[in-house]
Amino acid sequence: MLESSHFIVVAAALKHRIPSFGFIVSEKDSPGKLDSARLLELGVKPGPIFGKLKNGYKVVLDSGKELDPKDYVGPDIPGRKIAVMGDTCDSSEIIPFSTNLDVLVHESTMENSLEEKCVEFGHSTPRMAVDVAVSCGARHLVLTHLSPRYRPVSLSHGEDDPESAKKLELEALQSLEEKSRTDMSLTVAEDFTEVDVPKIR
Numbered sequence: 234m235l236e237s238s239h240f241i242v243v244a245a246a247l248k249h250r251i252p253s254f255g256f257i258v259s260e261k262d263s264p265g266k267l268d269s270a271r272l273l274e275l276g277v278k279p280g281p282i283f284g285k286l287k288n289g290y291k292v293v294l295d296s297g298k299e300l301d302p303k304d305y306v307g308p309d310i311p312g313r314k315i316a317v318m319g320d321t322c323d324s325s326e327i328i329p330f331s332t333n334l335d336v337l338v339h340e341s342t343m344e345n346s347l348e349e350k351c352v353e354f355g356h357s358t359p360r361m362a363v364d365v366a367v368s369c370g371a372r373h374l375v376l377t378h379l380s381p382r383y384r385p386v387s388l389s390h391g392e393d394d395p396e397s398a399k400k401l402e403l404e405a406l407q408s409l410e411e412k413s414r415t416d417m418s419l420t421v422a423e424d425f426t427e428v429d430v431p432k433i434r
Contacts, residue, residue, distance in 0.1 A: 243330045248323035249355035255318040255327040257334075264289065265307030272305060313430050316369065320378065322352040324365045335430050337362075337371040338422075340378035345404050359405035366417060367409075373418040375428055376405060385423035398423070 235242040239261055247253045267287050269279065277283070277294070285292050285302075292300045315336040318324055324339070331337070342356035351358050357365075359376065366374040379398050389397035402421045409417055420428055 245327040245330060247319055247321035247327065249320045251355075253319040253321055253355075255316060255321070255324060255331075257314065257316045257327065257330050259314045260312030262309040262312050265309055268305045268307070272300075275300075310432055313432060315430065316371075318365075320355055322355045322357055322361070324357075328365065328368050331369040331371075334366075334369045334371040335433075336373045336375060336428060337366045337369055338375045338377055339365055341376035341401050341405065341421075342378055342380050343382075344400055359401045360408045363405050363408035363412065363414075367412050367414055371417060373420070373428065373430075374405065374409075375420045375422050375426075376401060377422045379421070386421050387423060 234244075241259045241261070243257045243259075244254050247255050264287050267283060269283065272283065272286075275298075277300075282292050282300070286300060286305050287302070289302050289306075291302065294300065313335045314333060315338070316327065316331045316334050317338040318327070318340060320340060339362040340357050341359045341362045342354075343351045343358055345358045345360045348358045348361070356378070362374065362376055379401060382396065383398040383401060384394075384396055386398045386402060389399040392399055392403065394400070398421050402419065405419055405421075409415055409419065420426065
């Protein structure tokens, strides 16, 4: 485990033919919104006092009035939490550390019908990735490490294109539906994919 003032990073071993790891990055909660309008009404101008209150410190004004941060700062804003898995055919070791994820990045090398071959080489299918995402309570699943046999979704020739990663996307969506998790967002990554992870306020 690695901890800084803003993040906690936890690593755990994954099952693969060679050593492989998954990483959970948890952002620490940040202070809520400062009620600056209320402070201005008291004659407190923006500056060091605002900063002290925002950082959780009580302040005594020249008048003797004590300002308690809990009266002027809103509820903490929860930090974000993401997990990024390396190559794996079994992510179970990392699940206990991965609850309530904003984003799970998980490999999905081959389609479900090739699961036996996939596992033999230490990899996962869309169904396996969805199983992990559901176990972790993830809100967004990003599928990565697709076999080069599948062309990117952006270059797909339609939903019936057998050589497209669209096939893996449809299989993942079907698994999500079977597990009643149609509320989970799904992204099939390709080169230069970016995923926005907004803070939940």
